[in-house]
Amino acid sequence: MLSIITLTTVVVALFSAPTRVVANDETITPSNEATASSSVLPTPPPPPPTPPIISNLQDFEFDINGKLSANYLVYPQDEDEECEAHSLTIGTYESFYELVALDSDGDALKIVFPNYQHGDCVAAWLDVGTDRSVVGHTMPHLHYDDSDDSVGDIDIDIDVEEEAVPQTFREWLHDDVFRKEVCFLNYYSRQNPVKVYWYQDGKDEEQLTMELAYGDKNTKCFYSYLGHAFRTYGIKDHAGEGAEYEIIDELVIQYILVKAFGETPPYQNFGKKTDDFERSIEQTLRSEWTRHTIPKRTFSPLGFAKGRLPGDVFASMGSFYYNNRMNKIREEWDGKGYFVNWWETDVYFVQVPWNLKEKIQIRLRDLVSEWAGTNVEQTVMYGLRQYESGARLLTHVDRLRTHVVSLIVNIAQGNLTEDWPVEVYDHDGRLHEVTMEPGDIVFYESAKNLHSRNRALSGANGYYVNLFTHYRPTEEGDTWYENESQHEPLLDVEGECHSDDDKGYGKVKCDDPRLGKFVSPTLFRAENGEDLIKWWRYTTPGGYVEKNKEPSDAEDEARDYQTHIDDDFPPDLEEDDDDDDEYADDGDFAGEGHDDDYYNEKNEEVKDEL
Structure with missing residues (x-):
């Protein structure tokens, strides 16, 4: 994630507000009090007909995009009939999931319950929207095992008693499966809050749940339950005196949900x-x-590495994005710098609710710690950023104090006519271009290694969705960057690299295998800021055109420049063809959103050393 961004989203966690205890012993907050009465599980009806038996995970129903088309509650076919997971059904929720038994001799059982032994009492929940490639891989809290001493899904900042009672199957369903995080935002009216009511389907009675002021800073998140229904009312801006609230949205909870009412405004500088x-x-x-x-200080020989997301984490984040993909909002970029070309193309964003974010962060933190060779702590996880056709990301490094080692996670992409590689400069200035597929991850030293996506995302209706998460060493303090490196950077290499641009990314052959396979086909290398400018110009769609050119000359200039670069690239790095030398040593510019005074001081120190 870009170091200049400080998201102003203040998610109001209603479940952390003052609480009271209701008759069913469930602790609730004032904000979800209206829905609490219906969260009590009713007395189960008689068992339904025998559920279908599945041997292969591909026998589940998928939509046209290869995503699971329904929620599934699954258990082993040969499970003991006395096991509650085998015999219990919850009538109120049955219309929101399918009950399926897994063949004891099939591959599906081995994937969902790899350690299953006959007699175990287990069950698992498969989220709607899960990609076909990882169906059956579910996060630990979505698995039930009566031999497990866990106490279920724990709210953030709530301590667990040492002698907590293990969950029953019914409690697991209630706390971990049917309870869903929900976040609502108001982009419908600046002047009037929207009002959200809980209602019971088929009845006229409504109960006010919340009022939402305008903007993502006023997002409200809370817990609801599968099948709960909400109706939202609003008044448009400038509706006039006497205007009344009218229904603007109705929805039923079927999964973890982030929903914005209304549309985010276009960027003011768009065009x-x-x-x-x-x-x-x-x-x-x-x-x-x-x-x-x-x-x-460095953490790895090159400053980056490519990996793969664990299947259950990818299944969780992938289904969350897919289920909420139509609820994206424009990321707030006006006046926040130039790292994303928001003036040319929209940049969208999907918030990640707190509890889901916490679970994902813990898993990813362990991966980053292993790669960096040191214990790290999380500092920031942004939501999901969706780039679209024409998007470019300027070369940069991230915040020095908090974004030390980081992770890029590709969640989804589509309609691309060309790969859209992440560009990372290694410790010796060599450019690497790393391609990614959904579920791929890239570790990188984000405060030290320059990274970007200067090539424009290509393809009509193309999109590319990334999750960014950042960490810092837990025991090295604010001056970690002055500490001794545990891994020597790879500076001196043997031999040369050989490239054929026509073969594409990942095809460069280097005599020294330590350079890996992602060296840029251009063999570009940066030695100063002017080289970064040259790369930005080289990757400009259609070729770079100097400003102030007459319109009649612009097209010819672009074509001539691109032809020159294609015939003779990379350029001579010793040659300075930039006449604007008055800014060559302008180290004071830190970019909007940075800690300017701090970086100005450090920039001066660096210049003195140089």
């Missing part, structure tokens, strides 16, 4: 061209080069 920002972009790139020289 400007890149050359309107040229000088600021060049200043930014020079500054980012200086900033990347501040850390001396």
